[in-house]
Amino acid sequence: MDCGTCESASPIVVQMPEAVNVELTITENAQSMLEQAFGDDRSMALLVGVLSGGCSGYMYDLQIVEQTEIDCQELAISGFRILVPNSSSHLLNGIEIDYEDRLMGGGFKINNPNAKSSCGCGESFA
Amino acid sequence: MPRLAFDKASLLIFSGDDRYRFIDGLSSNKIDFSTQEIINTLVLTTKAKIMAQLHLFMLNDMLISITISENNDELMSYLNSKILTQNVSINDVSKLNYIDLVYDEGHNFATVSNDGEFTSVRVSNLYSFDIYSKKHKRLPLSLDYQAFTDWRVAKLIPWHGYEITSKANPYQCGLDYQVHESKGCYTGQEVLTRMRSRSKGMRELFVIANEEVDNQKITTKGTKQSLAIRMI
Numbered sequence: 001m002d003c004g005t006c007e008s009a010s011p012i013v014v015q016m017p018e019a020v021n022v023e024l025t026i027t028e029n030a031q032s033m034l035e036q037a038f039g040d041d042r043s044m045a046l047l048v049g050v051l052s053g054g055c056s057g058y059m060y061d062l063q064i065v066e067q068t069e070i071d072c073q074e075l076a077i078s079g080f081r082i083l084v085p086n087s088s089s090h091l092l093n094g095i096e097i098d099y100e101d102r103l104m105g106g107g108f109k110i111n112n113p114n115a116k117s118s119c120g121c122g123e124s125f126a
Numbered sequence: 127m128p129r130l131a132f133d134k135a136s137l138l139i140f141s142g143d144d145r146y147r148f149i150d151g152l153s154s155n156k157i158d159f160s161t162q163e164i165i166n167t168l169v170l171t172t173k174a175k176i177m178a179q180l181h182l183f184m185l186n187d188m189l190i191s192i193t194i195s196e197n198n199d200e201l202m203s204y205l206n207s208k209i210l211t212q213n214v215s216i217n218d219v220s221k222l223n224y225i226d227l228v229y230d231e232g233h234n235f236a237t238v239s240n241d242g243e244f245t246s247v248r249v250s251n252l253y254s255f256d257i258y259s260k261k262h263k264r265l266p267l268s269l270d271y272q273a274f275t276d277w278r279v280a281k282l283i284p285w286h287g288y289e290i291t292s293k294a295n296p297y298q299c300g301l302d303y304q305v306h307e308s309k310g311c312y313t314g315q316e317v318l319t320r321m322r323s324r325s326k327g328m329r330e331l332f333v334i335a336n337e338e339v340d341n342q343k344i345t346t347k348g349t350k351q352s353l354a355i356r357m358i
Contacts, residue, residue, distance in 0.1 A: 001245040002222040002259035003139060003188060017207075052208030053151020055316040056172050070211050085211045117172065119316055126172050 019073070019086035022093045024048070026077055030099040030108060034080055037064060045074070045081035048097070048110075050088040054124025056117055058091060060110050090114075128268040132227040132255065134286065136198055136220040140189040142213040149182070149189075152208060152313055154296060156306045159184055164236040164249055166304050169201065170314030174295040174321075177201055179286070179304070181249045183238045192225065192247060192255050196292050224264055229253040229277060252281055272349065279348035284331055288346045289353065297321055298355065300331035328358045 026034070038044055047068055049061040065083070072083040084092055096111040112118075115125035140149065150157040155167035169178040178195035195201040205216060228246075235251045243262070248254035256265075268274075284290050284300040296305050297318065305318055321327050335351050346353040 001137075001185065001190075001240070001243070001257045002219065002261065003185075003190075004217065004219045004222050050210055051151065051212065052148055052210065053313065054311050055313065057152075057208065057313045059151070059311070087210045124311065 016087055017090045019089045020093050022073060022075065022084045022089050024075065024077070024082065024084070024092065024094065025096045026080070026082075027096060027098045029101065030097045031078055031080070033099045033108070038080070042079060042081065045083045047072070047083045047085075048092060048095075049085050050091050055119035056115075056124040056126040058126065059124045062108055127228050127230040128270070128273065129256070129265060130227045130229075130271065130274055131264075131267050132225045134194060135225045135255070136193045136195075136218060137223055137225065137257065138191045138193050139217040139219060140191065141215045141217070144212040144214050145189050148209070148212055148214045149180070149191075151311065152205070153180060154305045154309075154312060154314065154318070156309050157182070162236055163238050164247060166249055168296055168301065168304050169195075169204075170295070170312075170318075172313055172317075174314035174317035175292055176290060176294055176296065176299075176301075177204065177292065179290065179301075181247060181255065183247055185238065185240055185245065192249070192257075194286050194290075196287070221260075223257050223259055226256040226265065226267070227253060227274075228256055229274065252283065275346060276348045276350075279333060279346055279351055279353050282331055282333060282353070284353075285346065289331060289355065295321075297327070298329040300355075325358075329355050330358050331355055 034046065044064050044066055047063040047065045051059045051061045053059050068083060070085045072085050073089065075082040075084065091114055094113045098109045098111060100106045100109050112125055118125040146157050153167040153169050155165055157165055157167070163183060165182040167180050167182065168176055169180065171177055178193055178201050181192040183190055229252060235248065237248050239246045243259060245257040246254050247257065278285055282300070289299040290301065295318065296302060331353055333351050334354055339352065339354055343354045344352040345355055
């Protein structure tokens, strides 16, 4: 098999979507939870990302990070640092980050106006 | 062993640290090479319709996919749109290689053999794909597609463009075994799980003598018998 490791390979050109300036909101419930998670240390940031997979094709990915190598735009909302990868910005513009306090199925939730559909558990969208 | 050209397949190499997780999240079978050499899996739409069939194998640390799709451009566009921040890149080396379909009554299930230039990927116990560089002369091919069709009908093998189409889901064309029943969170999973748990919409492939069936219900017409699909 010829795997074309040198000049003969034909890498597939990835068409990256154009980055958009993201606007997002965080509900009071979610802010309270973030305050508990961050404490007084506001050097940390909430990374709001998207991964492939899940029942509907994309999955939300929330992480608390100090910094990241991912090309991100940084937002300051209610004193919190929010990082949004530019490559996912077209999927996340206009989202609302909420927190549902329930014994089952609770936790952070994303309400996304860009989602055409989402799966039952709410973690995945298309 | 009869050998046919199988030029509708493309040969993709997936690189990057996130490649396994990437394919796992987008396809119906579990991507775990610790117990098997070849993984047959399906990329599905959110409605669980078949977008592509991938025969995945490892070769010298490369993750390679023999990929069969009705619309390769659409598939590549779909895969690219899902990469986002993940460390994944895809190389298409189809133009560098021949892909032949070799069918027989083999006995080695799901193995890969490679001598450096010639790679044989036995994706099932009945057929394999041979991959070799276009720098070499193409091996002699059989042109008897009807013989392949008759063999396929007798062995109850669904095929691309006949039973396996973008209008079917795996439970409607005899590809049940490429859906991992306990795997969660891949595209199309909710639809398949619902079908399975409610036993709704499930269909099966069957062989029937030509004189006993309405032509409209046939998916593959053989010389004496054919393949058709019926509700379970």
